[in-house]
Amino acid sequence: xxxxxxxxxxxxxxxxxxxxxxxxxxxxxxxxxxxxxxxxxxxxxxxxxxxxxxxxxxxxxxxxxxxxxxxxxxxxxxxxxxxxxxxxxxxxxxxxxxxxxxxxxxxxxxxxxxxxxxxxxxxxxxxxxxxxxxxxxxxxxxxxxxxxxxxxxxxxxxxxxxxxxxxxxxxxxxxxxxxxxxxxxxxxxxxxxxxxxxxxxxxxxxxxx
Numbered sequence: 001x002x003x004x005x006x007x008x009x010x011x012x013x014x015x016x017x018x019x020x021x022x023x024x025x026x027x028x029x030x031x032x033x034x035x036x037x038x039x040x041x042x043x044x045x046x047x048x049x050x051x052x053x054x055x056x057x058x059x060x061x062x063x064x065x066x067x068x069x070x071x072x073x074x075x076x077x078x079x080x081x082x083x084x085x086x087x088x089x090x091x092x093x094x095x096x097x098x099x100x101x102x103x104x105x106x107x108x109x110x111x112x113x114x115x116x117x118x119x120x121x122x123x124x125x126x127x128x129x130x131x132x133x134x135x136x137x138x139x140x141x142x143x144x145x146x147x148x149x150x151x152x153x154x155x156x157x158x159x160x161x162x163x164x165x166x167x168x169x170x171x172x173x174x175x176x177x178x179x180x181x182x183x184x185x186x187x188x189x190x191x192x193x194x195x196x197x198x199x200x201x202x203x204x205x206x207x208x209x
Contacts, residue, residue: 055079
């Protein structure tokens with residue numbers, strides 16, 4: 001039996017939150033949890049399959065904190081039309097909110113293969129693979145996978161070279177090695193151009209809208 005998807009709602013307007021929750025339960029049959037504030041959303045996110053986060057609830061900051069805590073569930077932001085994706089956000093649904101559009105967007109995200117969205121790929125850190133359209137599959141080494149996972153958790157922020165050397169290889173400060181650069185070069189070839197960016201002595205993943 002297929003498990004019922006669990007949706008977390010972190011919406012500032014209590015009346016709107018209850019309306020959205022009722023619609024998702026009635027039309028899609030999903031299990032829906034309503035979080036009263038950012039703290040409750042942070043505490044409950046790990047038990048869900050997708051989170052809908054309101055920009056009015058300081059949504060981008062909440063999304064960044066979720067990613068920093070290692071929470072990898074898809075994040076859907078409710079924001080003004082034209083709001084850019086950032087902080088590891090999977091998609092943006094513009095306000096004023098239309099419930100059928102929100103439901104369809106959630107359904108589309110839940111139907112995707114397991115993994116994290118990076119450029120044109122779905123990254124599955126547990127399997128160390130990149131899944132692409134049309135069944136394309138690119139295998140990663142354990143170190144490549146660890147680098148990519150760390151960069152994704154940084155949610156578009158720069159991760160220093162020294163941090164990657166320490167966390168992925170366990171090298172202490174002052175170690176001079178080209179090992180990281182070699183892995184970055186190979187990752188860029190696998191990901192394609194414009195995804196893995198060098199900046200300020202470190203690396204980050206380019207967020208695409």
